[in-house]
Amino acid sequence: MTEDYKIKVQNVTKEYDLFKTQADKLKSFFSVKTDVPHFWSLMGISFEVKPGEALGLIGVNGSGKSTISNIISGIIPQTTGLVDVRGDTSIVAINAGLKKNLTGRENIRLKSLMQGLTNEEIDDLMDEIIAFADIGDFVDQPVKSYSSGMKSRLGFSIAVHINPDILIIDEALSVGDDTFYQKCVDKIADFKKQGKTIIFVSHSLKQIEFLCDRVAWINYGKLRMIGKTDEVVSKYREFIKWFKKLSKKEKAKFEADQKQIQKDFDIDAYQKSVTDEEAKAHPEVKHMAAKIKKRFYGSVISEKMPKTSVLFTWLVTVAILLFCLVNVSGHPVTHIVKHPDSIVKPTKQLKLPTGVEKDNAKKATKKHHKKTHHKKHVKSEEK
Numbered sequence: 226m227t228e229d230y231k232i233k234v235q236n237v238t239k240e241y242d243l244f245k246t247q248a249d250k251l252k253s254f255f256s257v258k259t260d261v262p263h264f265w266s267l268m269g270i271s272f273e274v275k276p277g278e279a280l281g282l283i284g285v286n287g288s289g290k291s292t293i294s295n296i297i298s299g300i301i302p303q304t305t306g307l308v309d310v311r312g313d314t315s316i317v318a319i320n321a322g323l324k325k326n327l328t329g330r331e332n333i334r335l336k337s338l339m340q341g342l343t344n345e346e347i348d349d350l351m352d353e354i355i356a357f358a359d360i361g362d363f364v365d366q367p368v369k370s371y372s373s374g375m376k377s378r379l380g381f382s383i384a385v386h387i388n389p390d391i392l393i394i395d396e397a398l399s400v401g402d403d404t405f406y407q408k409c410v411d412k413i414a415d416f417k418k419q420g421k422t423i424i425f426v427s428h429s430l431k432q433i434e435f436l437c438d439r440v441a442w443i444n445y446g447k448l449r450m451i452g453k454t455d456e457v458v459s460k461y462r463e464f465i466k467w468f469k470k471l472s473k474k475e476k477a478k479f480e481a482d483q484k485q486i487q488k489d490f491d492i493d494a495y496q497k498s499v500t501d502e503e504a505k506a507h508p509e510v511k512h513m514a515a516k517i518k519k520r521f522y523g524s525v526i527s528e529k530m531p532k533t534s535v536l537f538t539w540l541v542t543v544a545i546l547l548f549c550l551v552n553v554s555g556h557p558v559t560h561i562v563k564h565p566d567s568i569v570k571p572t573k574q575l576k577l578p579t580g581v582e583k584d585n586a587k588k589a590t591k592k593h594h595k596k597t598h599h600k601k602h603v604k605s606e607e608k
């Protein structure tokens with residue numbers, strides 16, 4: 226791999242815990258051992274994208290194209306691996322980025338502000354973005370009332386006008402009409418001329434062939450092939466042809482087997498295999514295991530509490546509880562150490578404040594007087 230890259234991903238994996246309920250999710254946060262099933266959406270992806278290059282991502286549904294695009298855009302974190310992105314990214318996806326309760330105009334402002342543009346810059350760009358998106362009067366309506374084509378046009382228009390270094394287009398051109406598609410293609414060509422980098426995710430092999438310099442084929446969480454567009458697309462077409470010839474039962478079995486591999490993936494075994502491979506390729510490098518460990522976990526923000534933190538949390542909780550009990554019991558610590566059962570036998574009974582006590586006493590005497598007066602009254606009547 227050369228150093229002349231705009232995007233570099235190395236040994237990137239993504240694990241999802243398949244929790245059944247929110248309670249399971251909460252339990253797993255405090256527990257060291259969990260029996261929640263896992264699913265590895267990505268099982269070790271490595272590639273580079275050069276400046277000015279348009280890289281296509283292809284693969285069947287659920288293969289992990291959006292997952293890797295979202296990791297590169299910083300929308301979701303990876304579980305392991307290095308992700309080095311040199312520049313601002315802007316992602317256009319059918320279902321990402323737009324807030325459905327805000328109007329088109331408000332979304333333009335919000336997304337542009339998030340990309341670091343000033344209000345004046347946004348004012349200057351506003352009409353151009355609206356014109357390119359071609360959404361007419363709908364610009365002042367909430368985005369939830371837009372068709373998928375309108376959302377896609379607006380998302381694309383915002384993304385290209387805020388001038389990012391890296392443009393990621395995830396299936397966004399699949400819902401537009403031909404005129405809009407042509408406008409987008411021209412814009413993408415403009416981008417490439419300016420030396421900007423593009424990642425283009427699509428099921429349309431024609432679009433991929435037309436727009437991309439190289440293609441990566443992601444297959445059930447793994448990089449099956451990366452290379453020149455015509456070579457990779459041709460191999461992918463062969464695969465699709467083979468798959469389509471399978472019977473319904475064979476197709477289901479093939480898919481189930483692939484998903485099972487993604488459930489059984491062993492991250493430690495993968496880390497070891499990467500370490501062994503690299504040690505073989507570079508025998509001169511010392512401490513390879515530590516280097517690979519750093520590559521795997523060095524830049525990763527864990528979504529789970531490490532086991533040591535879980536144990537520490539439990540220890541602190543128990544210590545606070547004991548401290549409270551010792552305080553309430555009134556016994557000195559040395560006494561509690563000798564007689565642990567005394568922790569639940571306080572030295573003093575809880576007393577009510579003196580004012581309350583007096584009030585209660587007065588009430589009790591009044592009640593008593595009333596009772597005895599009533600008894601006397603009854604007795605005299607009997608007489």
Ligand SMILES: Nc1ncnc2c1ncn2[C@@H]1O[C@H](COP(=O)(O)OP(=O)(O)OP(=O)(O)O)[C@@H](O)[C@H]1O
Pocket residue numbers: 241242264266284285286287288289290291292293
């Ligand atoms: N939040 C999640 N929890 C559990 N599994 C998830 C989650 N998000 C994605 N996945 C799984 O990860 C795998 C990859 O999904 P992804 O959306 O990246 O695939 P894709 O190649 O973009 O698919 P498509 O072409 O249909 O858009 C799928 O099996 C999906 O079910």
